[in-house]
Amino acid sequence: xxxxxxxxxxxxxxxxxxxxxxxxxxxxxxxxxxxxxxxxxxxxxxxxxxxxxxxxxxxxxxxxxxxxxxxxxxxxxxxxxxxxxxxxxxxxxxxxxxxxxxxxxxxxxxxxxxxxxxxxxxxxxxxxxxxxxxxxxxxxxxxxxxxxxxxxxxxxxxxxxxxxxxxxxxxxxxxxxxxxxxxxxxxxxxxxxxxxxxxxxxxxxxxxxxxxxxxxxxxxxxxxxxxxxxxxxxxxxxxxxxxxxxxxxxxxxxxxxxxxxxxxxxxxxxxxxxxxxxxxxxxxxxxxxxxxxxxxxxxxxxxxxxxxxxxxxxxxxxxxxxxxxxxxxxxxxxxxxxxxxxxxxxxxxxxxxxxxxxxxxxxxxxxxxxxxxxxxxxxxxxxxxxxxxxxxxxxxxxxxxxxxxxxxxxxxxxxxxxxxxxxxxxxxxxxxxxxxxxxxxxxxxxxxxxxxxxxxxxxxxxxxx
Amino acid sequence: xxxxxxxxxxxxxxxxxxxxxxxxxxxxxxxxxxxxxxxxxxxxxxxxxxxxxxxxxxxxxxxxxxxxxxxxxxxxxxxxxxxxxxxxxxxxxxxxxxxxxxxxxxxxxxxxxxxxxxxxxxxxxxxxxxxxxxxxxxxxxxxxxxxxxxxxxxxxxxxxxxxxxxxxxxxxxxxxxxxxxxxxxxxxxxxxxxxxxxxxxxxxxxxxxxxxxxxxxxxxxxxxxxxxxxxxxxxxxxxxxxxxxxxxxxxxxxxxxxxxxxxxxxxxxxxxxxxxxxx
Ligand code: HEM
Numbered sequence: 172x173x174x175x176x177x178x179x180x181x182x183x184x185x186x187x188x189x190x191x192x193x194x195x196x197x198x199x200x201x202x203x204x205x206x207x208x209x210x211x212x213x214x215x216x217x218x219x220x221x222x223x224x225x226x227x228x229x230x231x232x233x234x235x236x237x238x239x240x241x242x243x244x245x246x247x248x249x250x251x252x253x254x255x256x257x258x259x260x261x262x263x264x265x266x267x268x269x270x271x272x273x274x275x276x277x278x279x280x281x282x283x284x285x286x287x288x289x290x291x292x293x294x295x296x297x298x299x300x301x302x303x304x305x306x307x308x309x310x311x312x313x314x315x316x317x318x319x320x321x322x323x324x325x326x327x328x329x330x331x332x333x334x335x336x337x338x339x340x341x342x343x344x345x346x347x348x349x350x351x352x353x354x355x356x357x358x359x360x361x362x363x364x365x366x367x368x369x370x371x372x373x374x375x376x377x378x379x380x381x382x383x384x385x386x387x388x389x390x391x392x393x394x395x396x397x398x399x400x401x402x403x404x405x406x407x408x409x410x411x412x413x414x415x416x417x418x419x420x421x422x423x424x425x426x427x428x429x430x431x432x433x434x435x436x437x438x439x440x441x442x443x444x445x446x447x448x449x450x451x452x453x454x455x456x457x458x459x460x461x462x463x464x465x466x467x468x469x470x471x472x473x474x475x476x477x478x479x480x481x482x483x484x485x486x487x488x489x490x491x492x493x494x495x496x497x498x499x500x501x502x503x504x505x506x507x508x509x510x511x512x513x514x515x516x517x518x519x520x521x522x523x524x525x526x527x528x529x530x531x532x533x534x535x536x537x538x539x540x541x542x543x544x545x546x547x548x549x550x551x552x553x554x555x556x557x558x559x560x561x562x563x564x565x566x567x568x569x570x571x572x573x574x575x576x577x578x579x580x581x582x583x584x585x586x587x588x589x590x591x592x593x594x595x596x597x598x599x600x601x602x603x604x605x606x607x608x609x610x611x612x613x614x615x616x617x618x619x620x621x622x623x624x625x626x627x628x629x630x631x632x633x634x635x636x
Numbered sequence: 637x638x639x640x641x642x643x644x645x646x647x648x649x650x651x652x653x654x655x656x657x658x659x660x661x662x663x664x665x666x667x668x669x670x671x672x673x674x675x676x677x678x679x680x681x682x683x684x685x686x687x688x689x690x691x692x693x694x695x696x697x698x699x700x701x702x703x704x705x706x707x708x709x710x711x712x713x714x715x716x717x718x719x720x721x722x723x724x725x726x727x728x729x730x731x732x733x734x735x736x737x738x739x740x741x742x743x744x745x746x747x748x749x750x751x752x753x754x755x756x757x758x759x760x761x762x763x764x765x766x767x768x769x770x771x772x773x774x775x776x777x778x779x780x781x782x783x784x785x786x787x788x789x790x791x792x793x794x795x796x797x798x799x800x801x802x803x804x805x806x807x808x809x810x811x812x813x814x815x816x817x818x819x820x821x822x823x824x825x826x827x828x829x830x831x832x833x834x835x836x837x838x839x840x841x842x843x844x845x846x847x848x849x850x851x852x853x854x855x856x857x858x859x860x861x862x863x864x865x866x867x868x869x870x871x872x873x874x875x876x877x878x879x880x881x882x883x884x885x886x887x888x889x890x891x892x893x894x895x896x897x898x899x900x901x902x903x904x905x906x907x908x909x910x911x912x913x914x915x
Binding site: 202562 | 839
């Protein structure tokens with residue numbers, strides 16, 4: 172007979188093979204992801220791969236694997252698999268939990284790994300209580316199954332509900348995955364705020380897209396401290412104020428490892444630097460002819476300043492902290508760090524530009540294309556510092572933490588809690604009584620065996636008395 | 637005496653203890669047991685003093701951080717965790733020979749830390765993101781987990797060797813190596829403890845990353861590999877608890893798991909790059 176559609180779908184989702192298959196695929200994908208750099212700009216890949224290979228990689232999202240549709244699909248499939256497996260096992264679990272334990276008979280005793288028989292000279296109310304008590308000392312909740320003056324049997328167990336601990340674990344895993352998928356509804360981005368200024372736009376991580384927030388952030392002060400006698404930063408802090416609807420609503424001094432939280436958005440101290448468009452260039456200007464001394468001028472980026480000589484003016488058109496040349500000989504800025512600071516300056520005579528050139532702080536003697544009557548030296552740049560903030564909104568994070576809690580609790584119970592069961596019965600035999608003790612434990616037999624032996628020892632003493 | 641001399645002495649004590657363990661197995665003399673225990677504990681004490689001093693010295697230098705910030709400190713702290721877990725496990729399972737299979741790992745870690753030219757033993761300042769108590773919680777739970785895996789790894793090797801060599805155990809044999817089912821139990825218990833600790837370690841790492849960088853999981857190579865390692869041990873536990881695997885099969889799984897640990901702990905630093913500090 173052909174299986175119905177639903178039942179074949181069901182058996183697909185509950186198969187352990189599927190679980191193993193998904194886990195292996197996820198592992199391989201994760202390993203590839205640790206080898207291929209993720210979320211980099213195209214040129215990083217083009218350095219290592221052919222353009223056609225790169226196109227293929229982009230098509231399959233190998234450059235942003237962990238957020239790709241197929242990785243999400245795998246995680247979803249994994250979750251469904253786990254949920255279905257767990258549901259599938261539930262009825263037999265429920266039957267086990269709700270069943271009444273049988274009396275210790277010959278058939279049952281064969282299945283139990285621990286058993287012991289003792290002889291009792293006499294059996295009365297007092298012995299019965301002593302026996303019950305010594306069992307109770309080690310295994311909780313003994314219940315009498317049968318109790319007549321002549322014979323007696325009891326069953327005791329502890330840790331029955333630890334049988335459910337793998338549900339707790341699996342629930343934890345499912346919650347973590349759901350929380351992780353929910354996290355995709357949030358965002359992560361980066362912004363720079365110059366000291367004293369306000370900003371409300373972030374650049375989203377791994378893309379060139381921007382996003383406007385529904386509040387803005389002002390940086391009132393930025394400080395960085397260094398380890399004594401070195402350039403290694405020890406700590407950096409920003410005094411931030413949140414402005415929402417024109418009002419200052421919150422302020423906090425944030426530092427690395429201590430973020431600010433507003434409207435579910437976490438604002439982290441992430442980096443710092445000098446704002447290139449927002450500082451002053453210190454230039455030394457020496458006339459080529461005559462005996463005039465060199466003079467120093469401080470000029471803001473985008474500003475124009477008259478020199479002492481009649482009719483001459485100097486302007487700073489642009490400043491970059493990390494000068495480099497692009498493929499078409501255009502100037503590019505490689506980073507925000509002061510690795511190769513350079514300024515583009517213009518010499519103006521009577522309102523007309525006569526010379527335009529780049530000067531470099533690291534190469535003061537570089538005089539490419541000197542035309543005008545002056546030599547220029549770029550001495551240093553005094554910029555305003557900006558603070559680099561990372562902003563994160565993750566609506567799934569609490570679901571993930573709840574999942575972590577259940578996962579740990581479940582793992583603890585699975586590894587260290589066991590379901591222990593103990594049966595005891597006393598039957599008359601000729602002129603004495605036969606006491607049989609038998610038991611088993613779902614896990615950790617070694618330590619249960621010790622408990623069992625200890626109970627036997629106590630019972631022996633009772634028997635002797 | 638500074639921390640380096642204490643740690644140097646520790647290395648020699650451990651090498652000596654390892655030799656004693658081998659002698660114990662070889663001569664099968666019960667008297668060795670107490671002596672070995674004594675040396676192990678003295679070694680751990682000197683080791684503890686060395687690490688404590690190093691911590692103190694970092695305060696004197698104005699850095700003030702727990703010795704967990706570079707490869708040298710990671711290796712030395714790892715060795716400390718392994719010896720601690722070994723002593724606790726030997727105490728719990730009442731064996732005295734397990735160490736013969738664990739001390740080689742400890743000795744290699746200590747010797748590699750002090751001799752390898754690529755491992756710098758200077759005390760370095762921490763970058764701001766690592767200055768957090770979470771560093772201690774996160775790294776210590778992970779390392780204790782790795783240490784439990786290391787002890788299980790030793791027990792797995794012992795299990796396979798004993799299984800191959802010895803015909804079903806004689807009384808005399810029991811002096812030298814724990815019985816097979818005890819070894820099996822140690823493999824399981826160590827991995828279970830390690831699994832739980834590594835799980836907590838990964839989670840504390842996630843909490844910390846969320847606090848410091850704003851994302852609890854960023855698929856950084858170390859994170860990813862620790863997850864893969866953890867999944868291998870999850871497979872170990874499933875095989876044992878749901879499929880009833882025992883003995884050689886689980887011992888082999890346990891060895892595969894430990895390869896994952898080694899790659900996560902060392903391989904990732906040398907082969908891949910990431911956020912983690914002793915990278
Ligand atoms: C991470 C810690 C985990 C622990 C400690 C754990 C523990 C357990 C335990 C104890 C069982 C047996 C339940 C029983 O027989 O009554 C079980 C079953 C199962 N677990 Fe896990 N689990 C974990 C993670 C996972 C993961 C990541 C998966 C992947 C999908 C998974 C899939 C399964 C499946 C499919 C079963 C049912 C196996 C069967 O039908 O025989 N578990 N788990």
